[in-house]
Amino acid sequence: MKQRVLIVGASVGGATAAITLQSLGIEAVLLERELVKAKPCGGAIPPAAFREFDLPQHLIDRKVKNCLIVSPSGQETCVPVAGTIPSADDYVAMVRREVFDSYLRERAQERGATLIHGALSNLEINRSGVVATYRDPAGKEHTLAADVVIGADGAYSPTAKFLGLASMPRAVAIQERIALPPEKMARWEDTADLYLGYEVSPDLYSWAFPKRDHIAVGIGAGPGHTQAAKQLLANLKRRLGSDLDGGRLLLREAHALPMHPRKHMAFDRVMLIGDAAGLVVHTSGEGIYWAMKSAEMAAQVLADYLDVPSARYLRIYEKRWWRQYGTMYRFLRWLQWWGYGNERQMEVFTEMCRNQDVQRLTFDSYMHKQMAPAPWLVQMRMTRDILVSQVRNYVARRTPVRELSPA
Ligand SMILES: Cc1cc2nc3c(=O)[nH]c(=O)nc-3n(C[C@H](O)[C@H](O)[C@H](O)COP(=O)(O)OP(=O)(O)OC[C@H]3O[C@@H](n4cnc5c(N)ncnc54)[C@H](O)[C@@H]3O)c2cc1C
Known part of the structure; x- marks a missing residue:
C-alpha cells in the first residue's frame, strides 16, 4: 500500500x-x-522565498525598497533595502x-x-x-x-x-488592518516602518507594513507583556498620528509567536x-x-x-x-538582545542602521539568507562605529517621545 x-x-x-x-x-x-x-x-517575506520556491510575483502587494526605523526618542533612520551586491531582487515583499x-x-x-x-x-x-x-x-x-x-x-x-x-515561551503580536485614502497610502508607496520603544514594544518592535490598499499596523511583545498589548498598539497608532487620518478599520487580529x-x-x-x-x-x-x-x-x-x-x-x-x-539563528537572537534590550540600545540600534556596513550585512542575511563573514577591515570599522555610538548614547541620554509629549 x-x-x-x-x-x-x-x-x-x-x-x-x-x-x-x-x-x-x-x-x-x-x-x-x-x-x-x-x-x-x-506578511513581510524575503525575495529568497520567491526564488527558492518558484513563487509568482503576482502574490506580492508591494515591494518595499526603504525601511524607516524610528527610535524611542523619535530619531529616524531611513534604510534603503540593498545587499552587498545591488540587484533587482533587493526588496521586501508584502503579501x-x-x-x-x-x-x-x-x-x-x-x-x-x-x-x-x-x-x-x-x-x-x-x-x-x-x-x-x-x-x-x-x-x-x-x-x-x-x-x-x-x-x-x-x-x-x-x-x-x-x-x-x-x-x-510565546510572544504576542496584534495587528490592525486599516484602509487608507490613496493620498495617505502614498506615504507608504515603497516604504515600511519599524518603531522601537517601551511604549510600543518593550522587547521586540512594532510596524506599519503597506499592502495593496491598506496598511497593517501591529506590535510584538514578549512573554509577560500580553496584558499590555492593546495599549501598546494604541500607543503606536498615536505615534503614527495624522498618517492614519481618514482610515477605516478592516480587521483586528492577534496571535502568538514562539520565542x-x-x-x-x-x-x-x-x-x-x-x-x-x-x-x-x-x-x-x-x-x-x-x-x-x-x-x-x-x-x-x-x-x-x-x-x-x-x-x-x-x-x-x-x-x-x-x-x-x-x-x-544565534546571531539574530544576539541581535535582538543587543538591539532591543533597553531603550538606549534601541537608540544605538537605530543609529547603527545608518552604517552602510551594518545595512548590507542585515539585508544580505534577511533578503538572501546569506551570512558570509565580513572582511576584517569592515568588521573593525563596524566595531569602532558601534562602540562610539554606545558611548555617545550612554553619556547623553535621548528623551523618549512619551516624556516629551505625554498622552
Ligand atoms: C501578528 C503577526 C505578525 C507576523 N508577521 C510576520 C511577518 O511579517 N513575516 C514573517 O515572516 N512572519 C511573520 N509572523 C510569523 C508568521 O506568521 C509565522 O511564523 C508563520 O505563519 C508560521 O507558519 P506555520 O505554517 O508554521 O504556522 P501557522 O501559519 O501558524 O499555521 C498553522 C496552521 O495550523 C492550523 N491548525 C492549528 N490547530 C489545528 C488543528 N487542531 N487542526 C487542524 N489545523 C490546525 C491553523 O489553523 C493554521 O492554519 C507574524 C506572526 C504574527 C502573529
Missing part, C-alpha cells in the same frame, strides 16, 4: 510540506481547521496571507495532495502508524490513518500537545515544522520563510526514511537544520 503522510495545518509550512512530499511521490493529506480566515501576520496561503494550498492540491477541512482532536501514535481523530465543521468526528504525521499547526501546536511536549526553538523537532513517526517547532527568528519575528524551509527539509528527510520513521532517522532533519541555520 502507498505510504501516506498526514500534515496537520495547511498554512505556509503545511502546504509547502505537502507540495514537497507530492513531488517526491508520497501521498500527503492536509488537515486544516480554518479555511476562511487568514493567519494573523504582517496578504489570505492570498499567499490560498495559492500554496491550491498548488499542493494541484500536485495531488488531499485537503480536509477539520480540526485535529486526538492523535495516537503506535508501532504500526498514526491514527488521527478530527472534527469536521459540522462537529462530526472522523478518523484517519497515516504512516507519519507532520505537525505544521502553529505556535499552539496540538500535535506537540498530543506528544506530551511542554508549550513553548524559542524546540529541543527536538522529530520523534517516532512525528515531525514538527515552522512555528510548531519554534522556528521564528527573534529580531524580525520572521517565520514564513522558515516555516517553508523547515517544511521542505523535513519532507526531504522523511522521503528517505519513510520505511523506518523512527526518531533516530527523522532527527537527521534537525541535525541538518541546525548545521545550516544555527549560526544565523
Whole structure:
C-alpha cells in the first residue's frame, strides 16, 4: 500500500510540506481547521522565498525598497533595502496571507495532495502508524490513518500537545488592518516602518507594513507583556498620528509567536515544522520563510526514511537544520538582545542602521539568507562605529517621545 503522510495545518509550512512530499511521490493529506480566515501576520517575506520556491510575483502587494526605523526618542533612520551586491531582487515583499496561503494550498492540491477541512482532536501514535481523530465543521468526528504525521499547526501546536511536549515561551503580536485614502497610502508607496520603544514594544518592535490598499499596523511583545498589548498598539497608532487620518478599520487580529526553538523537532513517526517547532527568528519575528524551509527539509528527510520513521532517522532533519541555520539563528537572537534590550540600545540600534556596513550585512542575511563573514577591515570599522555610538548614547541620554509629549 502507498505510504501516506498526514500534515496537520495547511498554512505556509503545511502546504509547502505537502507540495514537497507530492513531488517526491508520497501521498500527503492536509488537515486544516480554518479555511476562511487568514493567519494573523504582517506578511513581510524575503525575495529568497520567491526564488527558492518558484513563487509568482503576482502574490506580492508591494515591494518595499526603504525601511524607516524610528527610535524611542523619535530619531529616524531611513534604510534603503540593498545587499552587498545591488540587484533587482533587493526588496521586501508584502503579501496578504489570505492570498499567499490560498495559492500554496491550491498548488499542493494541484500536485495531488488531499485537503480536509477539520480540526485535529486526538492523535495516537503506535508501532504500526498514526491514527488521527478530527472534527469536521459540522462537529462530526472522523478518523484517519497515516504512516507519519507532520505537525505544521502553529505556535499552539496540538500535535506537540498530543506528544506530551511542554508549550513553548510565546510572544504576542496584534495587528490592525486599516484602509487608507490613496493620498495617505502614498506615504507608504515603497516604504515600511519599524518603531522601537517601551511604549510600543518593550522587547521586540512594532510596524506599519503597506499592502495593496491598506496598511497593517501591529506590535510584538514578549512573554509577560500580553496584558499590555492593546495599549501598546494604541500607543503606536498615536505615534503614527495624522498618517492614519481618514482610515477605516478592516480587521483586528492577534496571535502568538514562539520565542524559542524546540529541543527536538522529530520523534517516532512525528515531525514538527515552522512555528510548531519554534522556528521564528527573534529580531524580525520572521517565520514564513522558515516555516517553508523547515517544511521542505523535513519532507526531504522523511522521503528517505519513510520505511523506518523512527526518531533516530527523522532527527537527521534537525541535525541538518541546525548545521545550516544555527549560526544565523544565534546571531539574530544576539541581535535582538543587543538591539532591543533597553531603550538606549534601541537608540544605538537605530543609529547603527545608518552604517552602510551594518545595512548590507542585515539585508544580505534577511533578503538572501546569506551570512558570509565580513572582511576584517569592515568588521573593525563596524566595531569602532558601534562602540562610539554606545558611548555617545550612554553619556547623553535621548528623551523618549512619551516624556516629551505625554498622552
Ligand atoms: C501578528 C503577526 C505578525 C507576523 N508577521 C510576520 C511577518 O511579517 N513575516 C514573517 O515572516 N512572519 C511573520 N509572523 C510569523 C508568521 O506568521 C509565522 O511564523 C508563520 O505563519 C508560521 O507558519 P506555520 O505554517 O508554521 O504556522 P501557522 O501559519 O501558524 O499555521 C498553522 C496552521 O495550523 C492550523 N491548525 C492549528 N490547530 C489545528 C488543528 N487542531 N487542526 C487542524 N489545523 C490546525 C491553523 O489553523 C493554521 O492554519 C507574524 C506572526 C504574527 C502573529
